[in-house]
Amino acid sequence: MERTQVVIPAGEMDRQREFTARLAALHQQRERRPLAMVETYGCQQNVADSQRIMGMLREMGCGFTRDPFQADVIVINTCAIRENAEKKVFGVVGQLVHAKEKNPSLTICLCGCMAQQEVVAEKIRASYRHVDLIFGPQALWRFPELLYEVYTRHKRVFSIADEHGSIAEGLPVVRESRVRAWVSIMYGCNNFCSYCIVPYVRGRERSREPADILAEIRQLAEDGCREITLLGQNVNSYGKDLDNPMDFAALLEEIDKIPGDYLIRFMTSHPKDAGERLFDAMARCTHVAKQLHLPVQSGSSRVLKAMNRGYTREQYLEKVRYARSVMPELVLTSDIIIGFPGETEAEAMETVSLIKEVRYDALFTFIYSPRPGTPAARMPDPVSRAEKQVWFDKLLDAQNQISGGLHRAYIGKTVRVLVDGESGDAEWPLSSRTNGGRLVHLKGDPGWIGQYADVRITDSNTWALFGEI
Numbered sequence: 001m002e003r004t005q006v007v008i009p010a011g012e013m014d015r016q017r018e019f020t021a022r023l024a025a026l027h028q029q030r031e032r033r034p035l036a037m038v039e040t041y042g043c044q045q046n047v048a049d050s051q052r053i054m055g056m057l058r059e060m061g062c063g064f065t066r067d068p069f070q071a072d073v074i075v076i077n078t079c080a081i082r083e084n085a086e087k088k089v090f091g092v093v094g095q096l097v098h099a100k101e102k103n104p105s106l107t108i109c110l111c112g113c114m115a116q117q118e119v120v121a122e123k124i125r126a127s128y129r130h131v132d133l134i135f136g137p138q139a140l141w142r143f144p145e146l147l148y149e150v151y152t153r154h155k156r157v158f159s160i161a162d163e164h165g166s167i168a169e170g171l172p173v174v175r176e177s178r179v180r181a182w183v184s185i186m187y188g189c190n191n192f193c194s195y196c197i198v199p200y201v202r203g204r205e206r207s208r209e210p211a212d213i214l215a216e217i218r219q220l221a222e223d224g225c226r227e228i229t230l231l232g233q234n235v236n237s238y239g240k241d242l243d244n245p246m247d248f249a250a251l252l253e254e255i256d257k258i259p260g261d262y263l264i265r266f267m268t269s270h271p272k273d274a275g276e277r278l279f280d281a282m283a284r285c286t287h288v289a290k291q292l293h294l295p296v297q298s299g300s301s302r303v304l305k306a307m308n309r310g311y312t313r314e315q316y317l318e319k320v321r322y323a324r325s326v327m328p329e330l331v332l333t334s335d336i337i338i339g340f341p342g343e344t345e346a347e348a349m350e351t352v353s354l355i356k357e358v359r360y361d362a363l364f365t366f367i368y369s370p371r372p373g374t375p376a377a378r379m380p381d382p383v384s385r386a387e388k389q390v391w392f393d394k395l396l397d398a399q400n401q402i403s404g405g406l407h408r409a410y411i412g413k414t415v416r417v418l419v420d421g422e423s424g425d426a427e428w429p430l431s432s433r434t435n436g437g438r439l440v441h442l443k444g445d446p447g448w449i450g451q452y453a454d455v456r457i458t459d460s461n462t463w464a465l466f467g468e469i
């Protein structure tokens, strides 16, 4: 891979800043400060991308609102991972026609993974004429130029070229919290799991330079940030494309040397690339949370092969055994897909037996959703949705019992947590997380936010713990 073509040259980033300045000048001529609304669907990578979009909007002179009828610019950052995610976005975008009727000068932008797909762009072009700008994740850094084009040429702009993808350093950012931050360490995915749309919309794997990542984390630690989550579609293939290759375990060791009272989390790990080197590094690094999100997807080796996952049930279980042997306190979570094309009931029950064997702390469970353009979408899929739902419910029942049991075992214990925000619940107003990432709702006042506390766990349910400082 040609690194020089991957990182956007400084001159090009300066050109974008030039557009930002021009937009700021245009905005200043308005009677009142323009307001932007940014709405985000999907994964943490999208949340991180939205924070960059907000950073650019702020430099363009915008304030922020959550009310589409108050907004002058609306950006919808979309997700394409399953069909319901797309349906929801089309519903939201359809509704925006009313905001545009009330305020014809409103600019509506659609970005993210849906926007990168030709079929979606065509549908928007034909049937959602109130959308002014569409750009995919690959074009995020060019948002100032694209928005400027919409403003000055008064025409709709579609920037969805299928690109390898690039890395843009130095984009401004609006962080949601002073306690927690997301840091992307790489972009894209090369794995082409047969059900997954991500490699088609987010381009090929490309890693940020270690020096850039370390500088960003050093700054966050200096600013008092307590919890930093490293993001990548598959963090375990970090660094393979660098001119001076460095693997993810080595990156963790380098980050761990940065002084400060902070925790490092990361997601997502692909089991085929996660191994002893990573688990040993996690165990050694004091800043690294003993938490692992290791999506297994299926407990059947036959289905795993059809998914193109690159490991068997036994290999996965062996990795989990090793990880727990070096980190007995490890909090382990996973993603599961039920109803992959051709999966039989017996194979789905192999997944249920796997989760009983592993005893995950929590699971993210999905019913398979065909994504046009992926290999799995062309496979015969004879099982009805109703039958898949029955299998899915069995999986959920099993996991609820496991999570409930693991959570009950915390009652009466004292755990150290980071208080990270308000929960919105009157009885348990604070939210916090243990080192392993378990959610703990707390009684207490907001003055605790950003601080560590020793908490006695008094109650639990299947998804959270409850406690008192």
Ligand code: 5AD
Pocket (backbone or CB within 6 Å): 081, 082, 195, 196, 197, 295, 297, 335, 336, 337, 366, 367, 368, 369, 370, 371
């Ligand atoms: N259908 C259902 N679930 C999917 N995922 C990815 N693609 C699909 C799909 N087509 C799930 C996987 C992945 C998580 C982010 O979403 O479990 O790990």
Ligand code: SF4
Pocket (backbone or CB within 6 Å): 189, 190, 191, 192, 193, 196, 197, 198, 199, 233, 234, 270
């Ligand atoms: Fe999708 Fe597989 Fe890449 Fe994850 S590793 S983003 S599931 S293709």
